[in-house]
Amino acid sequence: MAEPKRPEVDVDVVVVGAGGGGLAAALAATDGGATAVVLEKEERPGGNTAASTGSVPGGGSRWQAEAGIEDSPARLAADLLRQSGPHEAEDLVRVLAEASAPLVEWLVDTHQVDLRLITDYKHVGHSVPRLHAPPSRKGHALVADLLRAAKAADVEVLTHTPVERLLVENGAVRGVVVSGNRSGTYTLRSHAVVLAANGFGADPEMIARFAPQASGLEYLGAHGSTGEAVRWLLDLGATMANESAFQGYAAVASPHGSITSWTTVEHGGILIDGNGARIGDESVGYSGFAAEVSRVPGPVHVVFDTRIRDSVAAHEEEFADLLAAGGVKEAADVNALAAAIGVDGTQLARTLEIARAAAEGSAPDPAGRTEWGWGPLRRPYAAVRAIPALFHTQGGVRVDEHARVLGPDGPVPGVYAAGGVAAGVSGREGGSGYSSGNGLLAALGLGMLAGRHAAAVLG
Ligand SMILES: Cc1cc2nc3c(=O)[nH]c(=O)nc-3n(C[C@H](O)[C@H](O)[C@H](O)COP(=O)(O)OP(=O)(O)OC[C@H]3O[C@@H](n4cnc5c(N)ncnc54)[C@H](O)[C@@H]3O)c2cc1C
Structure with missing residues (x-):
């Protein structure tokens, strides 16, 4: 029997969004022999991926094996579930954990993306070192490598190209409608559409509706995360999972706007309020601790010491930049520190004394913290003024193991979701x-799975 004729298309795969998820999807699609174009509404590609530290987990990568670190997808999945607790996308945890090491190896080996295993510290939620990041630990470097790889694979990345809606025929997605760019309104027909447009962190109405706990946090992610791709899919009958989850950050340097590396805290630093008192147990992690910090009026301070400052600055470019910009204060002793950050000296001395006792194990920490990294802080001290923030949303639509969007009757034909458009695992x-x-992991991992599947079904 003759094969059914495929519809005429402009390109095999249309990818919406030129962040990490979209670029990975396009690369995977072209690896599989498909043609792909990436449409980006902003002036520049990169989205939140460019703002990130570019850290991607790989559970059982060959660099871990070389470093003598025992890891596996099962261990990664167990770690993620321990941190997240039960949720509505647990199948996706296993899918992404399985995909994680092959993802990092594919990016490095096939597309020469420069990612290196971070061994100088473990990250929040992980029982072994397993994050792989650009040497600079800047998402810009990851995006630059992905764009270079996309160019080499003949993937066109069109900026200033906002997708206005999906082209839907008989319940199947057949392309997109672009509107508002210099070429006016036009339709691009395709066999598949990968929505890698991130979540809705920049849309206050969707935040209030889906993730009200984040309403009090200042949004410091990319402007493009306005949630329209999620809304298109909900209109098509998709449903949300883990809709109220998000990534917060407890300590964005203020007024500098860059991350106060959480490594400062993992090595033994603490967060204090405007009276010089501890805020709580920082070891819940930078994301979970953001809510506690948001309950404190006014800016807070991250307090650590100059050993920690110098070590982190040597490893993390963004922190080194903050230091160079004068964002890290140094103080010879407690009184100088109190004066430098404008808090009560007696209270600060008491706070540091209690933290010292907990860190050296001579008294339990009243806030319950048990992990103190390098132990008690020592003079000279260092401090960063900070505010809590929302970085991105983790709720999105339900997808299957190929990143196909699930509607009421199974996968909606022709459409995939990656990154913040899809349900997260947090x-x-x-x-x-x-x-x-x-x-x-959800952006690049689901992007890779979507691109591969979209190309595979074309045959
Ligand atoms: C400061 C910061 C640090 C972070 N650090 C890390 C980290 O180290 N590790 C980690 O895993 N995560 C980190 N995150 C989160 C991570 O950056 C995001 O989860 C991830 O980048 C999402 O990738 P994405 O491809 O889905 O979205 P993005 O990278 O945001 O890309 C989506 C793109 O889609 C575009 N777009 C949206 N709508 C449309 C439309 N209608 N038409 C055309 N284009 C559209 C947007 O403009 C954007 O460029 C961090 C986030 C921030 C803000």
């Missing part, structure tokens, strides 16, 4: 279920 609600790397 628990049902709030920021505390987020493990480091969950954002990029």
Whole structure:
């Protein structure tokens, strides 16, 4: 019997969004022999991926084996579930854990993306070092490598190209409608559409509706995360999972706007309020702790010491930049520190004394913290003024193991979701279920799976 004729298309795979998820999807599709184009509404590609530290988990990668680190997809899945607690996308945890090491190896080996295993510290939620990041630990470097690879694979990345809606015929997605760019409104027909447009962190109405716990946090992710792709899919009958989860960040340097590396805290640093008192147990992680910090009026301070400052600056470019920009204060002793950050010296001395006793194990920490990294802080001290923030949403539509969007009757033909458009694996609600790397794992991992599947079904 003759094969049914395929519809005429402009391109095999249309990818919406030129962040990590979209670029990975396009690369996987072209690896599989399909043609792909990436449409980006902003002036520049990169989205939240460019703002990130570019850290991607790989559970059982060959670099871990070389470093003598025992890891596996099962261990990664167990770690993620321990951090997140039970949730509505647990199948996806196993899918992404299985995909994680092959994902990192594919990016490095096939597309020469420069990712290196981070061994100098473990990240929030992970029982072994398993995050792989650009040497600079800057998402810009990851995006630059992905764009270079896309160019080499003949993938066109069109910026200033906002997708207005999906082209839907008889319940199947057949392409997209672009509107508002210099070429006016036009339709692009395709066999598959991969929605890699991230979540809805920049849309206050969707935040209020789906993730009200994040309403009090200032959004510091990319402007493009306005949630339209999620809304198109809900209109098609898709349903949300883990809709109230998000990645927060407890300590964005203020007014500098860059991350105060959480390594400062993992090595023994603490967060204090405007009176010089501890805020709580920082070891819940930078995302979970954001909610606690948001309950404190006014900016807070991250307090650590100059050993920690110098070590982190040597490994993390963004922190080194913050230091160079004058964002890290140094103080010879407690009184100088109190004066430098404007808090009560007596209270600060008491706070540091209690933390010292807990860190050296001579008294339990009243806040319950048991992990103190390098132990008690020592003079000279260092401190960063900080505010809590929302980085991205982790709730999205349900997808299957190929990143196909699920409607009421199974996969909706022709459409995939990656990254923030899809349900995340960081628990049902709030920021505390987020493990480091969950954002990029879902973006790059689902992007890779979507692109591969979209190309495979073309034959
Ligand atoms: C400061 C910061 C640090 C972070 N650090 C990490 C980290 O180290 N590891 C980690 O795993 N996660 C991290 N995250 C989260 C991570 O950046 C995101 O989860 C991830 O980048 C999402 O990738 P994405 O491809 O889905 O979306 P993005 O990278 O945001 O890309 C989506 C793109 O789609 C475009 N778009 C949206 N709508 C449309 C439309 N209608 N038409 C055309 N284009 C559209 C957007 O403009 C955007 O460019 C961090 C986030 C922030 C803000």
